Amino acid sequence: MPTPAPGPEPVPIRCCDLVMKGGITSGVVYPRAVTEIARSFRLRSIGGTSAGAIAAAAAAAAEFGRLRGMQTGGFRLLERLPEFLGGKLPDGTGNLFALFQPEPGMRPLFRILTAPLNARGKSGALLPMLTAAVRSFPLGSLAGALPGIALGVLAWTSAPGPLRDVSLPLAALLATVGAVAGCAIQATRTAWTRLPAHCFGICFGMGADGGTTTHGHPPALTEWLSRYLNELAGLDPDGPPLTFGQLWDPECPAGTQPTPADPAIRLEMVTSCLSWGRPFRLPFRHDEELRENRFYFRVEEFARLFPEPVVRWLAERPRASNLDGRWIAEGYLPLPDPWNLPVVVATRMSLSFPVLLAAVPLYAYEQEAHGAERAAAPPRRCWFSDGGICSNFPIHFFDSPLPRWPTFAINLFPKPAGTPAETLARPWMPADNR
Numbered sequence: 001m002p003t004p005a006p007g008p009e010p011v012p013i014r015c016c017d018l019v020m021k022g023g024i025t026s027g028v029v030y031p032r033a034v035t036e037i038a039r040s041f042r043l044r045s046i047g048g049t050s051a052g053a054i055a056a057a058a059a060a061a062a063e064f065g066r067l068r069g070m071q072t073g074g075f076r077l078l079e080r081l082p083e084f085l086g087g088k089l090p091d092g093t094g095n096l097f098a099l100f101q102p103e104p105g106m107r108p109l110f111r112i113l114t115a116p117l118n119a120r121g122k123s124g125a126l127l128p129m130l131t132a133a134v135r136s137f138p139l140g141s142l143a144g145a146l147p148g149i150a151l152g153v154l155a156w157t158s159a160p161g162p163l164r165d166v167s168l169p170l171a172a173l174l175a176t177v178g179a180v181a182g183c184a185i186q187a188t189r190t191a192w193t194r195l196p197a198h199c200f201g202i203c204f205g206m207g208a209d210g211g212t213t214t215h216g217h218p219p220a221l222t223e224w225l226s227r228y229l230n231e232l233a234g235l236d237p238d239g240p241p242l243t244f245g246q247l248w249d250p251e252c253p254a255g256t257q258p259t260p261a262d263p264a265i266r267l268e269m270v271t272s273c274l275s276w277g278r279p280f281r282l283p284f285r286h287d288e289e290l291r292e293n294r295f296y297f298r299v300e301e302f303a304r305l306f307p308e309p310v311v312r313w314l315a316e317r318p319r320a321s322n323l324d325g326r327w328i329a330e331g332y333l334p335l336p337d338p339w340n341l342p343v344v345v346a347t348r349m350s351l352s353f354p355v356l357l358a359a360v361p362l363y364a365y366e367q368e369a370h371g372a373e374r375a376a377a378p379p380r381r382c383w384f385s386d387g388g389i390c391s392n393f394p395i396h397f398f399d400s401p402l403p404r405w406p407t408f409a410i411n412l413f414p415k416p417a418g419t420p421a422e423t424l425a426r427p428w429m430p431a432d433n434r
Contacts, residue, residue, distance in 0.1 A: 144182020
């Protein structure tokens with residue numbers, strides 16, 4: 001990405017809150033909307049879900065850099081994000097598309113799911129998907145087409161007549177339908193057998209080899225996001241990750257508990273716990289009112305989902321817990337305290353698009369267990385997926401009976417029919433509450 005002009009960005013006097021809805025196109029639209037708002041307002045509370053969580057995390061990191069007098073300008077860097085996402089690699093692959101790197105065993109499913117991306121309209125998406133399915137599962141396609149092929153051969157070798165005239169087109173239709181059905185059966189079997197072993201996702205968000213991307217290859221989504229958030233914040237891209245505690249108090253050293261009651265930057269996201277059928281706010285709260293930070297993780301699983309600096313940070317800063325030592329020895333570690341949770345971990349948990357991105361496994365006891373209960377069994381696995389499953393537009397995050405400043409809530413939808421053409425290039429505000 002191009003380097004912004006040097007010099008710190010001025011911090012506005014007025015404050016605001018910002019909430020962004022999830023949506024695939026938000027990664028291109030939100031950055032410039034955020035930077036426009038940031039010219040007039042200091043961002044105090046920022047929330048988002050799914051793809052909106054990426055924009056929320058980036059906005060919080062840029063505001064953190066601005067409060068610390070970052071010389072390169074976090075918001076100037078954020079403003080250029082659409083140019084990067086819309087750019088292309090030397091081989092012609094789009095930068096945005098290159099962030100999603102499927103695991104080797106999941107590439108056939110990935111080709112089918114992404115085949116319609118360049119199609120024009122919904123009606124034009126079917127043929128690319130069918131072509132990709134035949135390429136990805138040739139054996140299933142051939143097996144399904146065999147009955148139609150056999151009928152066609154018999155019809156072709158039979159004596160000319162009405163029966164032959166009817167049998168040939170019927171055989172062609174049967175072969176086509178059979179090929180599609182064979183592909184569908186093989187694809188379903190592949191998904192059924194392989195998805196659970198890949199955390200129910202085609203992409204882990206890391207390099208295709210499950211580790212750090214090698215030289216000459218573009219970074220995968222989580223690798224890129226971890227470095228990008230640090231760059232926006234003015235931190236070492238390859239160093240320790242940006243944490244929630246740093247956002248709460250930019251002057252507080254990383255890894256220590258911040259003390260101010262009123263956070264400088266309050267960032268919140270939503271993730272969906274599929275195992276328990278409920279949403280959670282991130283970071284997990286753990287105070288007198290709400291004790292939800294009771295989850296554990298396993299290093300070998302997180303190593304497939306997050307870069308090495310992030311995993312090392314988590315492993316070196318477990319919160320205090322009464323987990324039995326037997327399970328700690330087997331690799332279960334408590335998640336850090338909320339202020340030590342890396343922002344990239346919460347963001348990844350909120351944007352785990354079902355099937356496309358692997359769900360994030362954590363572990364917990366459903367009820368508070370003590371002593372013998374904790375020694376008898378390890379905590380149970382809990383799958384966390386896209387926050388948009390439960391709340392795709394958490395506009396309620398920062399509600400207050402008497403707000404101190406405005407909340408900007410950004411949603412993307414077509415302008416109403418009849419909107420004058422001259423207003424299409426300008427922001428549009430509703431005239432009433434309907």
